[in-house]
Amino acid sequence: MAPDSDSSSEVVGQRTHPLTAVVQGARWAAAASVGLVSSVFSGDGWGDLSPLLSLLIALGGGLVLGMGVGFLSWLFTRYVIDGAELRINSGVITKSSRRIPYERIQSVDIAEPLIARLFGLAELRIEMAGGKDSRTALHFLPLAGAGELRRVLLARSDGDQQADSHAPERRTVIAVVPPKRVIIGTVLSLDFAFAALGSLGLLVGAIWFGQVIVLLGGIVPLGSWLVQIVGKRVLQQWDFTLSRGEGGLRIERGLLSRTSQTIPFARVQGIAVKEPYVWRRFGWQRLEVDIAGYAASAGETDTDSSSTLLPIADGPLAAAIIAELIPGSAFESVSRTQAPRRSRLFAPIGWRYRWVGADERTFVAREGWVERTTDIVPHHKTQSVELTQGPLQRRRRLATIEVHTPQGPVDADGRNLDEQDARRIALAQLQRARTART
Numbered sequence: 289m290a291p292d293s294d295s296s297s298e299v300v301g302q303r304t305h306p307l308t309a310v311v312q313g314a315r316w317a318a319a320a321s322v323g324l325v326s327s328v329f330s331g332d333g334w335g336d337l338s339p340l341l342s343l344l345i346a347l348g349g350g351l352v353l354g355m356g357v358g359f360l361s362w363l364f365t366r367y368v369i370d371g372a373e374l375r376i377n378s379g380v381i382t383k384s385s386r387r388i389p390y391e392r393i394q395s396v397d398i399a400e401p402l403i404a405r406l407f408g409l410a411e412l413r414i415e416m417a418g419g420k421d422s423r424t425a426l427h428f429l430p431l432a433g434a435g436e437l438r439r440v441l442l443a444r445s446d447g448d449q450q451a452d453s454h455a456p457e458r459r460t461v462i463a464v465v466p467p468k469r470v471i472i473g474t475v476l477s478l479d480f481a482f483a484a485l486g487s488l489g490l491l492v493g494a495i496w497f498g499q500v501i502v503l504l505g506g507i508v509p510l511g512s513w514l515v516q517i518v519g520k521r522v523l524q525q526w527d528f529t530l531s532r533g534e535g536g537l538r539i540e541r542g543l544l545s546r547t548s549q550t551i552p553f554a555r556v557q558g559i560a561v562k563e564p565y566v567w568r569r570f571g572w573q574r575l576e577v578d579i580a581g582y583a584a585s586a587g588e589t590d591t592d593s594s595s596t597l598l599p600i601a602d603g604p605l606a607a608a609i610i611a612e613l614i615p616g617s618a619f620e621s622v623s624r625t626q627a628p629r630r631s632r633l634f635a636p637i638g639w640r641y642r643w644v645g646a647d648e649r650t651f652v653a654r655e656g657w658v659e660r661t662t663d664i665v666p667h668h669k670t671q672s673v674e675l676t677q678g679p680l681q682r683r684r685r686l687a688t689i690e691v692h693t694p695q696g697p698v699d700a701d702g703r704n705l706d707e708q709d710a711r712r713i714a715l716a717q718l719q720r721a722r723t724a725r726t
Contacts, residue, residue, distance in 0.1 A: 301366030309358035316354025393445035396438040400546040410434040465528040473600040483514040525599040558698035561662040578696035631704035644702035653700040663700040667724035
């Protein structure tokens with residue numbers, strides 16, 4: 289795959305892999321089968337047809353229709369790489385041309401959905417600066433070709449117009465989280481325990497009292513919650529590998545569908561340290577990160593998974609990763625301003641664990657007694673600072689300070705602080721942000 293296109297290819301462009309149509313058909317067939325199963329469980333069914341025949345019709349129809357649509361999409365989709373931008377031309381009836389200047393590229397990720405992975409193909413996801421519709425995807429490329437194209441695009445986004453797509457990528461592995469540890473961490477989380485014990489209790493009750501239909505109404509949502517927890521924390525984070533390159537961090541994860549995600553250092557807007565109640569007994573932490581552009585362009589589920597910096601880690605490793613992304617931060621030793629005792633009306637237990645502080649590099653906010661959360665925001669990434677005070681807060685002489693960052697897991701708020709302290713901290717944080725930017 290040549291990084292530059294000649295004069296003829298700049299007009300014609302290059303196509304993605306021909307098996308894209310087959311992958312698209314397989315995905316449609318899988319979606320049709322899931323829809324059929326859902327209709328059967330809801331009591332609609334497919335009339336007098338047998339379940340096996342219905343399934344075959346759904347598979348066959350979805351495969352044929354999906355391959356037809358996928359073939360047309362593949363036939364009319366071409367991409368062009370020139371000296372200034374990446375262009376993706378598509379559309380059967382309505383033509384569209386997506387132009388992506390290299391300087392607007394924030395990151396380039398590689399996703400291997402399960403079906404595409406079976407054919408050795410991958411999807412290239414390009415994140416751009418901006419809000420809505422800032423993600424562009426190329427479906428589907430050979431895995432090696434997707435890696436080469438990613439290296440070229442990332443190099444050109446850094447101003448290297450002579451990037452070699454075949455040059456080896458230098459990376460240093462920082463941490464590998466084995467699947468066993470991910471599973472143990474998931475099992476020891478309180479939400480997993482509630483979902484599992486609740487589902488088991490409802491199932492036993494349904495059998496014991498013979499009210500299967502009535503109690504299934506509770507088992508289904510609890511079971512769905514349990515499946516969602518396992519999918520996000522085990523399947524998506526399977527064989528999690530964190531490595532360091534010249535431009536940022538690289539995250540590779542996933543059991544069924546594999547994802548290779550790039551996090552440029554400059555795009556990190558803040559870090560959240562999550563410490564669930566049981567994990568604190570073992571000194572374990574989970575790191576999540578605000579990444580500029582991801583929350584606005586990705587779906588909610590994808591946003592949750594792409595914000596995970598480390599699914600589970602010991603304290604020293606977590607501190608080393610934070611120091612890698614925010615050099616010079618001493619968030620554990622900052623001067624703290626605690627929520628006053630009169631704020632216990634709003635959080636009878638949690639008020640004891642709420643405080644905010646700042647050092648020369650970061651603003652820090654901590655709260656939570658079941659799951660302790662520490663939010664860390666570099667001063668130069670502060671977008672704005674807001675001071676809020678409701679009617680009851682005014683009577684109690686309290687106020688809340690909010691340090692705004694892009695949408696994501698980081699929520700650096702000091703809730704129900706003394707109003708004088710909150711006002712002083714807000715003004716001081718604005719000054720720190722101005723100073724850090726200059």
